[in-house]
Amino acid sequence: MGAVIELDDRLGAARAHARDWARDLRSTALELDRDPDTVYRCLDNPAVRHLSTMLIPAPWLPDRTLIGGYRFDGMTAMERVVFAEEIAAGDAGMMLASPGASLSGVLVDLLADKEQKEWFYGRLLAAPTWTFFALTEPDHGSDAAAMGTRLDPDGEGGLLLRGAKRYIGNGARAQVGVVFARDRPGPLGATAVLVETGAPGFKAEPIPTIGLRGAQLSAITLDGVPVPEGRVLGRHLSPTRRGVWSGVQMFNRLRPGVAAIALGIARSAHDYVTEQRGSLSKADRLRWERTGRRIDGVRQLIWQAAAIVDAQPANGHLASAAKARAARLAEEVTLEALEYFGPGARLTQPMLDKLIRDARGVEFMEGTGNIQRLNTFQGLVQGKLDSD
Ligand SMILES: Cc1cc2nc3c(=O)[nH]c(=O)nc-3n(C[C@H](O)[C@H](O)[C@H](O)COP(=O)(O)OP(=O)(O)OC[C@H]3O[C@@H](n4cnc5c(N)ncnc54)[C@H](O)[C@@H]3O)c2cc1C
The missing domain is CATH 1.20.140.10 (Butyryl-CoA Dehydrogenase, subunit A, domain 3)
Structure with missing residues (x-):
């Protein structure tokens, strides 16, 4: 291991605030565990409010509320670990149940072009918006590279998603999300696309679970979900870099x-x-x-x-x-x-x-x-x- 790391003032302030916010989460933790819909009654909790705009970078949210005088977007892994420990110490279930960019946000930051970012962050800023990130499939978890979900041309200039995803956090309560699918053979043939859950052919149902019930893990069916070309993440990158x-x-x-x-x-x-x-x-x-x-x-x-x-x-x-x-x-x-x-x-x-x-x-x-x-x-x- 390297030298002992100490937090600077900015991360220290974020940690102190998050610890403070997390205290409230303990009081709703068991309720959320019993009923994952409890999150809808907690949208004013400061931790949930912060999570709902976390991972939105400065150009799209220039006037973010400061924490202890500092900006805190959660764009670095270091920021995220400091915040995640504190919020999870309050209630990991609420951390996963909250609206916000979450897992999809990291991929959007990495792969989306300007237009896609405007669309995605615009949705998140307009209202509390849940997102999902769908990689795991009923028969492919650890071996995600063997996924079977397909992204094929629809013959009219667009694309169609077909397949099934499973154990997808917030799948059934999300409005938008990212789906990984295979668009060509071979180990590099994977692509991520932005999807709206209201699209035809999209169905998500909660799965009964025992742990982290706030995440409301879901099974998603993709039965010919139309995907406009403009929703393919990394379309401006080479196929190897976007897969x-x-x-x-x-x-x-x-x-x-x-x-x-x-x-x-x-x-x-x-x-x-x-x-x-x-x-x-x-x-x-x-x-x-x-x-x-x-x-x-x-x-x-x-x-x-x-x-x-x-x-x-x-x-x-x-x-x-x-x-x-x-x-x-x-x-x-x-x-x-x-x-x-x-x-x-x-x-x-x-x-x-x-x-x-x-x-x-x-x-x-x-x-x-x-x-x-x-x-x-x-x-x-x-x-x-x-x-x-
Ligand atoms: C709370 C929670 C949230 C989740 N959120 C998401 C999400 O938002 N999006 C998403 O796409 N997925 C999500 N998942 C799914 C998660 O990524 C998968 O559960 C995980 O990848 C394991 O896949 P699996 O469940 O199919 O187990 P399997 O892959 O079937 O594994 C079963 C067992 O076999 C072992 N095993 C498998 N392969 C090997 C190997 N090569 N060598 C040694 N041992 C092996 C595993 O360690 C495990 O013990 C979530 C899961 C949970 C529990």
């Missing part, structure tokens, strides 16, 4: 943020025990303090991963290590927290029960632990990752 290249860059940029969500869940469980359990025996206190130091250690790893991704977006190997470590940490800390409340704690402590389920959900987001470990080892073998 797999963009996917890799995008996931590298997002991965530290997902790790930070896991970290926030772990911290939430840690705070919960500290606040609710009262006095602990010396042995328990020392054990819990040790867990706190593990959380601090993983935070450093995530910050380092974010700094690397911001400097070299093609290098996501440390980000993979951070995501795998943080997801495991979240599962271990949430389960360990139960031990402080005795038998039956999963029933008597519904918040901990929710955190355990949420931690399990993060394991699958943006690549499972196995996939992250494969990517980490590739980095080691290729000499792009320091074995220390």
Whole structure:
């Protein structure tokens, strides 16, 4: 690992504000878990309001409300990890349930031309707008490159989407989103397109889930959805740069943020025990303090991963290590927290029960632990990752 990272004044201010905002989210966390539609009643929450315009860059939102006197767009991985940990420590479910550019925003920033950005950001600025990002398919999750959804010419100058996507966050409540589809054979033959959920042939239905229920994972059916040529992302780039290249860059940029969500869940469980359990025996206190130091250690790893991704977006190997470590940490800390409340704690402590389920959900987001470990080892073998 590199030198210890400390936050500058701007990120420190963002962190303090986000921590403050996140307190309110705890009071609605269980309600959102029971009923994902709770988000519609929380649109005035400052965290939700901020998320709804996060990832909209300065040219499209020049007069953004400042945080502690600073602009905070969330355009860098470092900004996102600082913010995501705090909001997820309040409620990871609400973080994923909120309107805003979210995952699609990173891809739009990377691939969209000026006209597409105007359209996409314009939608987000006009009203609270939910977006989705559809890559995973019923039979293709970890092996996303084998996707079967197709983007074919409609014979009249436009394109048609056909296929199915699954486990898509906010799929059923979104107005716009990005769909990845195959438009030519071979490993590079993937393209991302902007889609409106009101388009003919588009159908999205929530899937029953156990963890991170706020995200309202959905199954999407694309039955000949018309896509105008102007909605093909990266149309001004070469086919190689708009396909797999963009996917890799995008996931590298997002991965530290997902790790930070896991970290926030772990911290939430840690705070919960500290606040609710009262006095602990010396042995328990020392054990819990040790867990706190593990959380601090993983935070450093995530910050380092974010700094690397911001400097070299093609290098996501440390980000993979951070995501795998943080997801495991979240599962271990949430389960360990139960031990402080005795038998039956999963029933008597519904918040901990929710955190355990949420931690399990993060394991699958943006690549499972196995996939992250494969990517980490590739980095080691290729000499792009320091074995220390
Ligand atoms: C909360 C949540 C939000 C999500 N949001 C989105 C979203 O917005 N958009 C989207 O497109 N997708 C989303 N997903 C889907 C997510 O990306 C997939 O669940 C993930 O990629 C894994 O795919 P899968 O579920 O099909 O599992 P599989 O790929 O079937 O994996 C099953 C198991 O096999 C293991 N495995 C698979 N391949 C290998 C291998 N080569 N080597 C070793 N082990 C392997 C995995 O580690 C896992 O343990 C979301 C998922 C969750 C839980």
